[in-house]
Amino acid sequence: xxxxxxxxxxxxxxxxxxxxxxxxxxxxxxxxxxxxxxxxxxxxxxxxxxxxxxxxxxxxxxxxxxxxxxxxxxxxxxxxxxxxxxxxxxxxxxxxxxxxxxxxxxxxxxxxxxxxxxxxxxxxxxxxxxxxxxxxxxxxxxxxxxxxxxxxxxxxxxxxxxxxxxxxxxxxxxxxxxxxxxxxxxxxxxxxxxxxxxxxxxxxxxxxxxxxxxxxxxxxxxxxxxxxxxxxxxxxxxxxxxxxxxxxxxxxxxxxxxxxxxxxxxxxxxxxxxxxxxxxxxxxxxxxxxxxxxxxxxxxxxxxxxxxxxxxxxxxxxxxxxxxxxxxxxxxxxxxxxxxxxxxxxxxxxxxxxxxxxxxxxxxxxxxxxxxxxxxxxxxxxxxxxxxxxxxxxxxxxxxxxxxxxxxxxxxxxxxxxxxxxxxxxxxxxxxxxxxxxxxxxxxxxxxxxxxxxxxxxxxxxxxxxxxxxxxxxxxxxxxxxxxxxxxxxxxxxxxxxxxxxxxxxxxxxxxxxxxxxxxxxxxxxxxxxxxxxxxxxxxxxxxxxxxxxxxxxxxxxxxxxxxxxxxxxxxxxxxxxxxxxxxxxxxxxxxxxxxxxxxxxxxxxxxxxxxxxxxxxxxxxxxxxxxx
RNA sequence: GGCGGUGUAGCUCAGUGGUAAGAGCAGCGGCUUCAUAAGCCGUGUGUCGUAGGUUCAAAUCCCACCACCGCUACCA
Numbered sequence: 001x002x003x004x005x006x007x008x009x010x011x012x013x014x015x016x017x018x019x020x021x022x023x024x025x026x027x028x029x030x031x032x033x034x035x036x037x038x039x040x041x042x043x044x045x046x047x048x049x050x051x052x053x054x055x056x057x058x059x060x061x062x063x064x065x066x067x068x069x070x071x072x073x074x075x076x077x078x079x080x081x082x083x084x085x086x087x088x089x090x091x092x093x094x095x096x097x098x099x100x101x102x103x104x105x106x107x108x109x110x111x112x113x114x115x116x117x118x119x120x121x122x123x124x125x126x127x128x129x130x131x132x133x134x135x136x137x138x139x140x141x142x143x144x145x146x147x148x149x150x151x152x153x154x155x156x157x158x159x160x161x162x163x164x165x166x167x168x169x170x171x172x173x174x175x176x177x178x179x180x181x182x183x184x185x186x187x188x189x190x191x192x193x194x195x196x197x198x199x200x201x202x203x204x205x206x207x208x209x210x211x212x213x214x215x216x217x218x219x220x221x222x223x224x225x226x227x228x229x230x231x232x233x234x235x236x237x238x239x240x241x242x243x244x245x246x247x248x249x250x251x252x253x254x255x256x257x258x259x260x261x262x263x264x265x266x267x268x269x270x271x272x273x274x275x276x277x278x279x280x281x282x283x284x285x286x287x288x289x290x291x292x293x294x295x296x297x298x299x300x301x302x303x304x305x306x307x308x309x310x311x312x313x314x315x316x317x318x319x320x321x322x323x324x325x326x327x328x329x330x331x332x333x334x335x336x337x338x339x340x341x342x343x344x345x346x347x348x349x350x351x352x353x354x355x356x357x358x359x360x361x362x363x364x365x366x367x368x369x370x371x372x373x374x375x376x377x378x379x380x381x382x383x384x385x386x387x388x389x390x391x392x393x394x395x396x397x398x399x400x401x402x403x404x405x406x407x408x409x410x411x412x413x414x415x416x417x418x419x420x421x422x423x424x425x426x427x428x429x430x431x432x433x434x435x436x437x438x439x440x441x442x443x444x445x446x447x448x449x450x451x452x453x454x455x456x457x458x459x460x461x462x463x464x465x466x467x468x469x470x471x472x473x474x475x476x477x478x479x480x481x482x483x484x485x486x487x488x489x490x491x492x493x494x495x496x497x498x499x500x501x502x503x504x505x506x507x508x509x510x511x512x513x514x515x516x517x518x519x520x521x522x523x524x525x526x527x528x529x530x531x532x533x534x535x536x537x538x539x540x541x542x543x544x545x546x547x548x549x550x551x552x553x554x555x556x557x558x559x560x561x562x563x564x565x566x567x568x569x570x571x572x573x574x575x576x577x578x579x580x581x582x583x584x585x586x587x588x589x590x591x592x593x594x595x596x597x598x599x600x601x602x603x604x605x606x607x608x609x610x611x612x613x614x615x616x617x618x619x620x621x622x623x624x625x626x627x628x629x
Numbered sequence: 630g631g632c633g634g635u636g637u638a639g640c641u642c643a644g645u646g647g648u649a650a651g652a653g654c655a656g657c658g659g660c661u662u663c664a665u666a667a668g669c670c671g672u673g674u675g676u677c678g679u680a681g682g683u684u685c686a687a688a689u690c691c692c693a694c695c696a697c698c699g700c701u702a703c704c705a
Contacts, residue, residue, distance in 0.1 A: 191700045194632045361664035430663040549703050569704040
């Protein structure tokens with residue numbers, strides 16, 4: 001039975017198709033920080049992370065690199081382990097979906113669901129057009145024929161296994177509404193509820209081996225492997241012992257937090273709860289979706305290649321300050337900006353000036369004027385005021401952390417640090433020491449003890465640097481970490497090193513080269529392959545918006561020899577007026593398709609990066625129909 | 630197209646019916662010198678996106694509009 005003090009939190013398991021980047025790092029550091037705070041308050045804590053290793057993309061990446069999928073995974077997992085090591089991540093377990101225990105457990109769960117009728121095999125009829133290599137619904141067919149090839153498609157049957165997700169739709173909507181903390185922040189909850197207004201279909205959880213072999217084989221049909229998401233989500237259960245070590249499992253489940261990025265909300269907030277319901281397990285208490293880091297104004301995500309490697313940041317600035325920055329600057333669930341400039345401002349202002357400098361001045365004053373740490377003799381009003389806020393601070397910090405309000409928790413600590421600086425100005429111990437050494441001692445003890453307390457509260461965020469500082473401060477081990485008065489009067493103290501040296505903005509630390517795009521080993525094509533693509537110039541004759549579609553424009557174009565109609569997803573980037581009369585480049589021999597009921601006989605070429613799209617054209621004017629080679 | 634969100638000081642944001650609208654950063658002026666050229670004090674005439682409405686009273690509630698964003702549909 002899970003007791004109230006057991007705290008289980010997870011990150012997603014990261015797909016090994018990609019190198020670790022700041023998105024992965026943020027989630028993982030957040031989890032680490034939360035785990036450390038909960039351990040510090042005495043909670044029985046389990047922090048799970050890992051990697052997701054099955055699926056199509058892994059198989060493809062492996063085959064293009066000429067290695068087995070397992071070899072590919074074995075290579076990639078090292079990058080994640082090393083990254084977390086370097087970022088000071090203290091996880092309790094690192095799961096790989098290729099771990100045998102996970103594979104076994106997933107198969108047991110599948111068998112159980114299958115036996116209880118939660119999974120069924122469905123043979124869906126399909127009107128399959130060989131020319132198009134795709135299925136058509138009856139509605140899409142024109143007079144029973146493929147609209148492209150005007151040929152009657154074959155009716156073929158394909159089998160797959162489906163999880164009865166749809167039957168849990170009403171239950172899920174109800175559950176989400178009755179448990180306001182289940183999906184956070186609220187905007188994500190609304191999105192999920194919006195998603196659930198449309199009918200939910202059953203979830204296809206198998207892939208025929210003929211198409212994809214890299215996955216967990218279904219226990220009840222060796223011709224299939226498990227859909228990668230189904231396999232991956234179950235890690236949250238298998239890693240803590242489900243279904244073979246129920247005692248361990250029940251100690252931790254349900255999870256207190258699944259931390260995720262906002263890109264995987266549907267899988268976690270729709271698929272996962274229904275799977276758990278079908279298994280018969282309670283749902284995690286909270287699924288928290290955080291935002292994305294914008295790097296120099298550009299979106300950072302898995303699919304984009306403008307990767308800023310967390311390890312590079314750490315090499316330049318140090319782990320602790322990077323962790324601090326990431327935790328301090330991203331507000332609950334919102335997107336945040338990262339740039340060197342923003343980082344340096346935050347670092348200099350809070351870590352160097354407010355905190356680090358305070359440590360230096362207090363310790364220096366003690367070393368210079370006293371042989372040992374002085375006593376706090378007669379606390380006056382200023383001392384009492386500091387002590388009052390020092391006693392409140394651990395409580396408010398832990399409260400905020402328990403609500404995932406990390407930014408505000410850190411703000412509270414740094415505000416307290418500022419108040420210590422102010423206290424120093426008010427009491428001026430460097431003057432007092434000349435007139436009243438006892439009172440100067442009281443002031444310095446108060447400042448040092450306040451500093452120690454602030455440092456202790458910052459330790460989960462900056463474990464390395466803070467440990468370094470705390471190891472120098474002599475304490476009375478009998479007294480509790482968060483209690484006032486732990487610093488030991490009469491003990492000697494070493495001079496402390498400069499913890500966070502100020503970064504001089506004029507000396508730009510651009511030692512790091514702009515991160516080169518990952519070199520993917522892409523297969524090369526021959527000139528003959530290229531020749532298969534018929535590219536020609538074309539003149540745009542007419543353009544109109546496709547009704548009820550945001551992105552679509554219908555164009556008629558002149559190819560010199562003929563006129564054609566194409567549909568293109570560029571309405572958000574070009575207005576019809578901008579296009580008429582322009583020369584564009586099209587793929588002339590592309591298989592036609594029907595988009596929104598409109599036939600499209602070709603594709604225009606456009607360059608797209610970071611959300612910006614521009615059509616390709618020729619530098620000098622040229623007749624339509626010119627061949628491009 | 631549908632659903633939802635955001636728009637407050639140069640920047641990042643807090644503030645959801647009621648004293649003259651706030652914080653941090655940046656800027657400017659001063660004090661101080663124990664300290665990492667750090668610290669402290671002082672300093673903001675901000676159309677609270679625009680235009681209406683409800684109210685004794687609105688940044689805060691309602692309507693419309695504008696801008697941006699998210700999810701979703703359609704987008705190879």
